[in-house]
Amino acid sequence: MVVEEFRSFSDWLLTEGALLTFVFVAAFCAVTGLLLGFLVSSFRHGPGEAFYAVSQTVFQAVPDAFGMKFRRIWAIGRLAMKENFRLFLVTLIIFVTSLAVAGWFIGGGGKYPERSYVSFLFFAAQILISIFAVLVSAFSLPNDILSKTIYTVVTKPVRASEVVLGRFVGFAVLGTVLLTFVGALSYVFMVRGINHTHELSEEITADKWLPIVDGFTPDGRRPFDPRAVFESTVLTTRNNDHVHRIAIVVLDDGTFDVVADETAGHTHSVEVVETDPETQRPKVVSFGPPRGNLRARQPIYSTPRGDLPALSLTDENGALNNGVNVGEIWDYHKYIQGGTQATATFRFSGITPQRFANTDSVNVDLNLAVFRTHIGDLRRRIEAEIELRNVVDVAETETAQVKSVKIPFETEEFKVQTLTIPRKLKNGTIRTVGQPDQVNQEFDFFEDIVPNGELDLVVRCIDQKQYLGVARASIYFHAGDSSFGWNYLRGFLGIWAQMLAIIALSVALSTFLKGPVVLIGSVGVIVFGYSAKFILFVADSVIGGDRLADVWGGGPTEALYRLVTQMNLQHPLPIGLGSDIIEFVDAKVLLPGMKSLSFAVPRFENFNLANYLAYGYAIDNHMLMINLTTAFAFAVGMLIIGYFCFKTREIAAA
């Protein structure tokens, strides 16, 4: 999976300034709210009265906050749920209907159908829940105020905070129940969609088992399993838009087994039903359910060690550099040159036996990229090696023993390639300063290579003039797999967090705006949140003055001008006062404002954690914590704003 950002919750909260931003935004809102309240009140009652009114409102907030009773909140919440139960059912029906036709679009084809399923289902759930959250909370309070049914509530001994919070709780519970249904239905839909089995398309007669000669089948294929001795020309039946090959492999103990290849992101267990009495090779086999497509790998990524980065590269002479650019638009992978001293060093910490499900061997997963400068031997993949090396204390460099083991392998691009490293390592080398190397050593991985949990993993490309692309997430230790169902649930937690944020936003807006305006406002904020990254990018480019280098078309005013006049993006604005005004408004007014606002709105796209599930990785706890904290912080802020707006509103004036 492509991981472009490695964020820890504490770093996000403290180092990246999330907490500071929250405090700043909260303080800004508080001061602005007070000033605004004072101004409005001043117009109505004069400055003296206004001061008392504002003070009263602020001080009343204390008992309103601490005097809330759950019973009253729940009563209002229940009312909100009852009011919107019909919408709940309609949304559920829409979702079920969309699932019914979704199969037309998703299908089982492609290399990894589970990715299509997860992406679609999470996207559909996210959109549907967002719409539901906005609709349910945008019209409720304004309609009550409009139809004056709010009197039946406010005339009761109920606090304003309870009215606002009660509605939030009601909508949140309703949304949570809906999300539970949606999650459960989509999980069943996905599992049913992906689940399948195969049969043999025909019996495998003796002549259909092709021997593997010199590492290839007679029709020029590399066998899908390096242990294969025979591969069948008979394939499975085509189910879910794919077929599997099968092969006879020799196991470590010398016995034979029949295995199916990995196609469409999974394989199947194979059971021999009938054997050819003459050749003793399988004639009829049966297949089990799919394996390996719905998983949740637990990766241990490299981490910075002191001043040293998590991943560092050296050039062909062994000097530190940033890797070679092979001309790709996307500069995610940094390339090292093959057949030279160029290396990529990944620094790992916390590699302890307790973190691994199986300690007899450890798995290292690779997601490497390859770039060929010449065709070379097309039948061979690019060769590389990893070197596992213990980390010695800098103070003891002179005396310490550096133990290392090299493991060569053939690269496999665009798929997760697993290298299984046995705990007992052979052909190791011990290097001590001033002494000859001791070779052919045997090591225990945990005791000799990672005694302190730290390890350097060095990657080299062996083939000359070929390049190997690495990124920090390209190599990790695969500690084990957690439950996919649990992972799926955690994925929906992200959507749930988003739902809470949207409900809080709409409830807050509905305390002082009319229903349709709330709807537009909420959708506007959501779109703004989704586009925050882009807005920041445009703002930084335009405000920085170097916009032509990064973004075509300028800020919003310039974009509007170009749209209306149908002016090409590359064409410079005409020289004149009009253009100066446009550029001034964009660079000095609108974009700085939008940039500031983007810090106050959650990045809604981050709530979708489908990528983790689609690519088979356990959702990062830090990411989940960040999402939940963001949503709660935003919801709390919105509810406080909502409370004050509702408190200061003259209900009877509506």
Added chain:
Amino acid sequence: MNFAPSHYRKAIYGILAAILLLPISFLARPNQVSKDPTMAGEATGGTISQMRSKHNLSQASLSSIDPTSEVMKLASLGLHGIAVNVLWNQANQFQEKKAFDKVSSTVDTLILLQPNFVSVWEFQGHNLAYNISREFDDYQDRYFWVKEGLNFFTKGIAFNKRDHRIFDNLGLHTGLKLGGSDEKKQFRQMLRKDREYVDTFVSKFINPDRFDKPEAGGFDSWMLSYWWYDKSYHMRENLGVPKRTSDLMYWVKGPQQLRQYAEALSVDFRPGEATQKAWRTAYEAWTDRDRVGERQGFGKRDIMTSFGIEIRLEDLERELERQRAISRRMDELVPGVREELYQQRVAKLSPDDQRILKMPADQRQFKDIGEMVRIEAMLLIYEYEIAERASPENRVAAQNLLRELADGEFRRNQMDSYRYTVNYNYWRDFTNMESTVPAVLARQAAYEAAELDRQGILESFEEQVTDENGVTTTVKRDGSIDALWRYFQHTSEAVKPFPGLHDGESTFIEDLMVDFTKFGGHLRDVGREWPDDFPMQWFIDERVRRYGRANIKNLMTTEDIEARKRERGLLEEQTEQPEQTKPAEQTDQAVQADQSGQGDQ
């Protein structure tokens, strides 16, 4: 009941809407299936339906209606243009970030929104088969993505039943990508036994037996591409589907695939009778008749030119003969004038030009040949010059002949130009030559030479062979040099009847030059020198004569060989009379002779 004004207004709107429905329903009335047999096939619906039908604009006339596609369009609530833009952007971004499975699924969704836009099928199919497949390092992954591209095209067939371009693209991508890329050897090898792919994706459209060739070891990519083009040809010939490309570039494709098939057979396998037959089939399809698809050959096909006239490439010679006949008739009308004019122009030539003109054509050297182009231009006699001098009673007839000639000239130029575009003459001669017995023998020898090269056997060797009776005999086995020698012998015999093939520049000549150089290299490796009786020496000499020494690089000409012989003779003489030459000078001369010999090789 008390009606408020707004209710009246709404009622009026409703009535107006109902009234408007009448003309709309009249205009847009759908086509009815007429029970009257005389009306069969005629549009009987409303005006709009009739116009749709007339211009083939209705969805049903473009393709079968796909419910998924229609649902997608409806679900986008008329904003499918925007949705298409968003999806195109997404597909591009996924591709940049190398999320190719997402590109594939995005494109599958995208195409549902614009299923009748053939350019989208063309672009994305090519993108999958070429751009994405090449991103993968493993040739098996590349093969998978090429097939994804091809499968993508096949999905487009049902949506575009009246557009031949989908089939053209299937032919193009099957042929060029599977048969012409760096991995062609592996791709073709895998396709030969890829029954699953053929049964699942191809057999719906093409009977697999048609491209399952025992002589090619199974399913052949070039034959498969031929049959895709055949589907396209069928649409044009039998279904009246409008053409979307120029006739020339359209009709050339089928015969091209047959030629490529023959070429691939010659390279991948030891050539034999099947190869010869394949070349003959390719030759016939190029010129006279395509016996695989049972249709006219490319040369006999009516081709509409960009000037709006129809030509047949194979008619060029006949057209030339017709023009010559008209010229003869002109000479009969105006006797002796052509010769008189010619002699006048010859007289005006410089003595040097006259010398070149009188020289036999096969003795003219490189520079003379260049000069001859200029001299011929000076001697050119236009027919109007002759017609002008016709007697008054023959002048009208001469003018008529002139007009006939001008028309013919125009047609001839078109044919010439169109032939040049597809390299018609070269491929006609080449396929013809390759289908001869000497050419097949030459190919066999080349194949053996390549095999021996791979094994590193350059010279002949003797091998002890024991037969089933236990008798051991010594058998002489050829080395690569011997195989190449046979190759040159047979090639010489094959190519001599086709002057067009040893003229100018072509891949055939380039390949021959490479083979000559390789042969020379092998000789040097085993310490032998360029032979005096090299079978294709005439070819090398001809190249030098016509194009100069630089054209053959380091190869030896007959002149060089004779010089070498002369030097040898001189050396022998010197060896017989040692006292006449100083020892130091003798050594220097010997070294020089050796060096010159090596250099020439």
